[in-house]
Amino acid sequence: MSRAVRLASFGGPEVLAVREVPVPEAGPGQVRVRVTAAGLNPMDWIMTADADTAARFGLSLPAGFGTDFAGVVDEVGAGVTGLSAGDRVFGGALSRAVADFVVVDAAGEIAANEVHRTPDGVDDRTAATLSIxxxxxxxxxxxxxxxxxxxxxxxxxxxxxxxxxxxxxxxxxxxxxxxxxxxxxxxxxxxxxxxxxxxxxxxxxxxxxxxxxxxxxxxxxxxxxxxxxxxxxxxxxxxxxxxxxxxxxxxxxxxNAAPGALDELARLVAADRLRVPIAASYPLEQIRSAAERQAGRHVQGKIVIDL
The missing domain is CATH 3.90.180.10 (Medium-chain alcohol dehydrogenases, catalytic domain)
Known part of the structure; x- marks a missing residue:
């Protein structure tokens, strides 16, 4: 079993809960990532605030939470080339990133279902803020x-x-x-x-x-x-x-971002030409507090969940 944030109903930070869930398996063309950090964005709580908004994003209950992630490839599905177990990666997994594991498409240039190599010199907390x-x-x-x-x-x-x-x-x-x-x-x-x-x-x-x-x-x-x-x-x-x-x-x-936009951002971070301020980091167990702070809309920089 593994941990993941799950919503049994749509609403504010009070509906967020850490649950035990089965470890997902990587299918053909997919990789499983052991998540080490997940970055929060306003869209995370906006799109899970009510059922009508969630439906526009294709979400249904029980839903996950968070989209930006960074971590290490843990399992490689059939047909995947260019990524191996142990590779450091980052990307997006729509409304399911705050979890011990995410499964995403390895080919990945589709927003919120993608994975990219994390360059040397970019730490996981920073990489976990880049996608959205x-x-x-x-x-x-x-x-x-x-x-x-x-x-x-x-x-x-x-x-x-x-x-x-x-x-x-x-x-x-x-x-x-x-x-x-x-x-x-x-x-x-x-x-x-x-x-x-x-x-x-x-x-x-x-x-x-x-x-x-x-x-x-x-x-x-x-x-x-x-x-x-x-x-x-x-x-x-x-x-x-x-x-x-x-x-x-x-x-x-x-x-609408151009192909390669995320990789270019990561390269700029690695080259010390782009800085990502981390306003705060929270352990997974404090997801509600982290989401409340994010929802306040006065955060200077990014909020990250450590897993």
Whole structure:
């Protein structure tokens, strides 16, 4: 038997429970991974909050929890090449990653059912944060295509996607203004963003900080940054959202990330060009506390479950 987080009903962190479950077997074309760390994302609790939302993601009860994982290949199914038992790997397993074992497709470029080699120099906790946040940031930045001539406004810059988006935009040569609370200012500066407080008057504060104007914007939370960007004259095709639908504004999600995006992110981490701040790590038994903190939406960086 092995351990896994299971939900007997949909709801908030209070429905999460650690259960004993049979050890899964790797089928043809699959690998079984012994999970050492699982990263949490807002989508984990959003998509399991109620039955209707869960159904849109193809989830039914009893359901698991969490998508991002890292660990070691434990079993290789028939027909798998390129991966062997003992290989360090990371990837995504939709709503089942917080478990001792996950089984995923070895061919893996499909979001939330994929596995990639973990490069030397990338620890498991960090690797376990890359799949959802990294994919989403990569897809959103591909929409904006920032460069050295751009000033990019990123709303929610200190969150799980923001930590990637800020750094990727900076690596592309862009100037980045990042919205957050007053308490997050130092954290945003460490990422490479110039902090600006969110809330009423955002556009005026951005104007004061960047009198030359803003050329692109990414809203990682809702629509406040979209509204400010429009007020500042940013054209809709250079605005992107991930959490809200706005007429005329393109959206992005992790499933749209280009092939190879995750491997490239891992290479950047290994080369010390991309840093993933770990806000906190929790043992599996404290999954409810970890999910509650994640659901508070004020985490600076990522939360990881240690298995």
């Amino acid at each position: 946040g990294g994919r989403t940031a990569s897809a959103a930045l591909a929409v904006l295509d920032p460069g050295p001539d751009d000033t990019v406004l990123i709303g929610g810059a200190g969150g799980g996607v923001g930590v990637f988006a800020v750094q990727l935009a900076r690596l592309a040569g862009a100037r980045v203004l990042g919205t957050g609370s007053a308490g997050s200012a130092d954290f945003l500066r460490e990422l490479g963003a110039e902090p600006v407080a969110y809330g009423d008057g955002l556009a005026d504060r951005v104007r004061a900080l960047a009198p030359g104007g803003v050329t692109a914007a990414l809203d990682l939370h809702g629509t406040e940054t979209v509204q400010a960007a429009r007020e500042l004259g940013v054209p809709d095709d250079r605005i992107c959202t991930i959490a809200a639908l706005v007429d005329g504004v393109p959206g992005a999600n992790g499933a």
